[in-house]
Amino acid sequence: MIRFDFQKYQYKKLENYDLNDLKERFLKDNQMSGWYRLDRTDFDKILDSAAYIRKNCDVFLVIGIGGSYMGAKAVIDAMAPYFSKKRPEVLFAGYQLSSDYLKELLDYLEDKEVMVNVISKSGTTLEPAIAFDKVLTFMENKYGDATKDRIFVTTDAHTGALLELAKEKGYTRFIVPDDIGGRFSVLTPVGLLPIAVNGLDIEELFYGAEEAKRNLNACYYYTLLRHELYQEGKFIESFDIYEPKLASFAEWLKQLFGESQGKENKGILPTSTINTRDLHSLGQYYQEGKDILFSTILFAHSDNTIALEEYHKTLDRVNEIAMESVAQAHYEGHLPSSIISMDEISMENLGYLIFFFEMSAMLGGYLLNIPYYNQPGVNGYKDILHRRIKEDA
Ligand code: PA5
Numbered sequence: 534m535i536r537f538d539f540q541k542y543q544y545k546k547l548e549n550y551d552l553n554d555l556k557e558r559f560l561k562d563n564q565m566s567g568w569y570r571l572d573r574t575d576f577d578k579i580l581d582s583a584a585y586i587r588k589n590c591d592v593f594l595v596i597g598i599g600g601s602y603m604g605a606k607a608v609i610d611a612m613a614p615y616f617s618k619k620r621p622e623v624l625f626a627g628y629q630l631s632s633d634y635l636k637e638l639l640d641y642l643e644d645k646e647v648m649v650n651v652i653s654k655s656g657t658t659l660e661p662a663i664a665f666d667k668v669l670t671f672m673e674n675k676y677g678d679a680t681k682d683r684i685f686v687t688t689d690a691h692t693g694a695l696l697e698l699a700k701e702k703g704y705t706r707f708i709v710p711d712d713i714g715g716r717f718s719v720l721t722p723v724g725l726l727p728i729a730v731n732g733l734d735i736e737e738l739f740y741g742a743e744e745a746k747r748n749l750n751a752c753y754y755y756t757l758l759r760h761e762l763y764q765e766g767k768f769i770e771s772f773d774i775y776e777p778k779l780a781s782f783a784e785w786l787k788q789l790f791g792e793s794q795g796k797e798n799k800g801i802l803p804t805s806t807i808n809t810r811d812l813h814s815l816g817q818y819y820q821e822g823k824d825i826l827f828s829t830i831l832f833a834h835s836d837n838t839i840a841l842e843e844y845h846k847t848l849d850r851v852n853e854i855a856m857e858s859v860a861q862a863h864y865e866g867h868l869p870s871s872i873i874s875m876d877e878i879s880m881e882n883l884g885y886l887i888f889f890f891e892m893s894a895m896l897g898g899y900l901l902n903i904p905y906y907n908q909p910g911v912n913g914y915k916d917i918l919h920r921r922i923k924e925d926a
Contacts, residue, residue, distance in 0.1 A: 600715020656693025
């Protein structure tokens, strides 16, 4: 269950706003894209492949960058125990250009049974292409002809070098639907295969997302609220978490909102904190620094009831009181907060939040009147990088 509090630590009230007006305008303009469908078409294939992968490897290596890996990582990390490794271990590569990472990864994989999922909608992105090239050589040396049964390719249905390679080598393929961009693709095979391989229930994830889709009022309210705050000069939204397992979820949110809405000299800059850790670093700025921030707190209750006898409370309750105290202190210092709290970190709650935030990222882009599904700024760096690599003597 998820609760929203957009009132208590918020000096902006939206009494005069008509949510229905926004809904109607928005539905009329039909801004939805493929992600809104919540399509289960590939579920059987995903579940069959996941069962096969789980049986036959120690490590499932996911190669991708941006929207091609962050959603899966967000869910997997949120659900993972802190101190024991699940089998198969899901590892990620191809999201940076670290030589040490790639070398140490290949060394680590040496004595493990490995399967690989390379994910790239375009099939041309440099970072995953480099990582996959090296991993493929490693796999072919290790498994010879049997490599074919150990590589899973998630890419476009019609074009791209990765598609051609997959066809030529006979790898199992999953499709990134034409009308779903990277950062909106966690509930497609892009995110669902790694999540299912991790042993997590993708049905529950979908159940949560469908629940969010049926109950969009909070999403409309949140979207309008952040838009209003932005109009008043609150240019930075901080996603503040009090459970470090949600750190990758906050990274996913930063990507979703940053890449969707930071365009045409507009948009809120998303950032994040992990609390209470960051109260002892960024907390100072949030309390007394420049007046450009607002906060969206994601609070997750724990079902571990550690009792703190001296306070006559559970540790979970003390964490919650800390969160409320921070929100109050910030409010008194002119930093407004919305609170989104989950009764627990569960697949259902994560699915709910994924849909909620995808909807809001798109709807907020609509309010800004910017093209929220593209990322020309990212392509800008890619073009220069490719040229400079060629020119480099
Ligand atoms: O959200 C997006 O569209 C991007 O972050 C892409 O996912 C990222 O650039 C990776 O692209 P590709 O899947 O084509 O390799």
